[in-house]
Amino acid sequence: xxxxxxxxxxxxxxxxxxxxxxxxxxxxxxxxxxxxxxxxxxxxxxxxxxxxxxxxxxxxxxxxxxxxxxxxxxxxxxxxxxxxxxxxxxxxxxxxxxxxxxxxxxxxxxxxxxxxxxxxxxxxxxxxxxxxxxxxxxxxxxxxxxxxxxxxxxxxxxxxxxxxxxxxxxxxxxxxxxxxxxxxxxxxxxxxxxxxxxxxxxxxxxxxxxxxxxxxxxxxxxxxxxxxxxxxxxxxxxxxxxxxxxxxxxxxxxxxxxxxxxxxxxxxxxxx
Numbered sequence: 023x024x025x026x027x028x029x030x031x032x033x034x035x036x037x038x039x040x041x042x043x044x045x046x047x048x049x050x051x052x053x054x055x056x057x058x059x060x061x062x063x064x065x066x067x068x069x070x071x072x073x074x075x076x077x078x079x080x081x082x083x084x085x086x087x088x089x090x091x092x093x094x095x096x097x098x099x100x101x102x103x104x105x106x107x108x109x110x111x112x113x114x115x116x117x118x119x120x121x122x123x124x125x126x127x128x129x130x131x132x133x134x135x136x137x138x139x140x141x142x143x144x145x146x147x148x149x150x151x152x153x154x155x156x157x158x159x160x161x162x163x164x165x166x167x168x169x170x171x172x173x174x175x176x177x178x179x180x181x182x183x184x185x186x187x188x189x190x191x192x193x194x195x196x197x198x199x200x201x202x203x204x205x206x207x208x209x210x211x212x213x214x215x216x217x218x219x220x221x222x223x224x225x226x227x228x229x230x231x232x233x234x235x236x237x238x239x240x241x242x243x244x245x246x247x248x249x250x251x252x253x254x255x256x257x258x259x260x261x262x263x264x265x266x267x268x269x270x271x272x273x274x275x276x277x278x279x280x281x282x283x284x285x286x287x288x289x290x291x292x293x294x
Contacts, residue, residue, distance in 0.1 A: 023057070024062070027062075033050055033053075036068075070272075074267065076194070080150075081146040082217040090137070090145075091132070092139070093137055094111070095138065098138070100134065100135050103127070104123065104124035112171075115167040121160060122157040139228060142227030144174065144179070148164070155270075164176060178267060181262055185198060186258055187258050193219065195217070197256065198255075198256045200213045200255075202253070203251050237255075
């Protein structure tokens with residue numbers, strides 16, 4: 023069920039704006055049919071949330087094709103034109119580097135970067151925000167980016183690193199596959215951070231866009247000898263605080279002029 027400004031929201035007209043196979047349509051339909059109440063202060067906040075989820079999925083697709091390498095923190099590397107590799111394997115935005123250009127470079131020159139799956143998820147959220155905010159607002163909001171696991175120094179994005187139990191996973195969520203009996207020799211396979219995609223698919227850095235059984239099978243191949251407990255998809259999700267992020271976007275729009283949305287957003291990129 024969806025509530026907007028404290029009242030039940032009729033999702034039918036908005037659903038008609040989006041193609042059946044779009045992220046926005048799927049998320050809106052799932053929320054509308056859910057026993058959980060999804061609350062928004064305004065229709066604009068709802069639209070912003072749908073747009074962010076759409077751009078998150080698009081960013082995951084782009085990352086899967088970017089050439090970004092998988093690497094442990096010990097072996098992490100980055101393009102030194104934009105980033106400084108810290109001693110613990112993180113990437114610190116260089117003084118004078120333009121934040122939007124630095125994020126885009128990871129997607130354009132992925133082979134110049136190597137990191138693990140948690141950091142890759144944070145990069146995806148930054149890319150989605152860049153697309154929704156636009157370069158000017160993004161650069162003013164995220165002046166000092168640090169990429170390293172869930173060591174998120176930006177207050178607006180703290181929730182990305184905090185999974186919570188949810189009644190249902192929504193497309194665009196960050197979810198996690200747990201491997202409880204991982205082999206110590208391949209400890210980096212202890213689990214897989216993923217973005218929930220359309221068509222019951224998931225994207226994980228280093229594993230690609232796969233079904234849940236395929237990801238579980240990959241994790242299960244890296245368990246201790248004699249393992250009896252399978253890897254599994256947890257019933258938790260880490261969602262950005264869309265309300266806070268929308269507040270920044272809305273304030274900027276009010277200062278710049280009337281709120282303008284161009285909908286529907288559609289994608290010509292295939293799901294795999």
